[in-house]
Amino acid sequence: MSKSARNLQLAFTGESEASRKHLAFAKRAEEEGFRKASRLFEAVAAAETINAHNHLKELDGIQSTMDNLRAAINGEVREFAIKYPQMISDAESEGHGNAVRTFSYANEVEKNHAALCLKALEELGINNDDDYYVCRVCGYTAEGEAPDDCPVCRAKKQAFMTAQ
Ligand code: FE2
Ligand code: FE2
Numbered sequence: 001m002s003k004s005a006r007n008l009q010l011a012f013t014g015e016s017e018a019s020r021k022h023l024a025f026a027k028r029a030e031e032e033g034f035r036k037a038s039r040l041f042e043a044v045a046a047a048e049t050i051n052a053h054n055h056l057k058e059l060d061g062i063q064s065t066m067d068n069l070r071a072a073i074n075g076e077v078r079e080f081a082i083k084y085p086q087m088i089s090d091a092e093s094e095g096h097g098n099a100v101r102t103f104s105y106a107n108e109v110e111k112n113h114a115a116l117c118l119k120a121l122e123e124l125g126i127n128n129d130d131d132y133y134v135c136r137v138c139g140y141t142a143e144g145e146a147p148d149d150c151p152v153c154r155a156k157k158q159a160f161m162t163a164q
Contacts, residue, residue, distance in 0.1 A: 008055045015052035019045040069121040076114035080107050105138035108152045112140055119143075133160040 026041035056062055063071070084107035091099035116132075133146035138153035146160035 005059065008059050012052050012055040012059065012061070015048045015055065019048035019052060022048065066121065066124060069117050069124070072117045073114050073121070076110045076117065080110040080114070084110065105152055109139040109141070112152070116141060116143060132163040134163050135159055136161055 022041045022045040026038045026045065029035075029038035029041055053062075062068065084103050087103045088100055088107065091097075091103060130144045133142045134140070135142075135150045135153060135155055136159050137155040138150060140150050140152040141163070142160065146157050148157050149155070150159065
């Protein structure tokens with residue numbers, strides 16, 4: 001791999017991480033009543049997303065939707081089959097209960113995402129107006145309607161937001 005390809009990968013990871021972090025900072029600024037700082041964090045996060053996508057494009061990381069769904073399924077499966085179980089076990093052995101919880105939420109949600117992506121792959125080309133609903137607590141994603149209780153974290157229906 002050339003140095004530039006490696007750097008594109010590093011830059012993509014860095015910009016992706018920064019954009020998520022700055023969105024979290026925007027939310028905190030909003031909660032604290034600092035509207036201007038919140039808008040700034042949102043704008044910075046949007047710019048970082050643009051740069052992340054530009055880097056990903058140069059890495060040939062964006063393919064046809066059929067291939068992208070396959071890539072998404074592979075990624076999600078890797079997360080719940082290998083990555084998160086190891087992280088959960090490490091956190092358990094260190095007695096880090098909060099890490100166990102957040103990894104366990106994510107682990108369950110990755111299974112959920114893999115199933116949704118598989119369904120979308122099988123149904124590719126069949127379009128309907130069903131929205132997707134995302135649990136604000138754990139990220140569980142539902143198609144068509146939000147459940148009364150989140151199957152992963154037990155949050156109530158009101159905890160779900162539509163994914164735009
Ligand atoms: Fe996922
Ligand atoms: Fe949830």
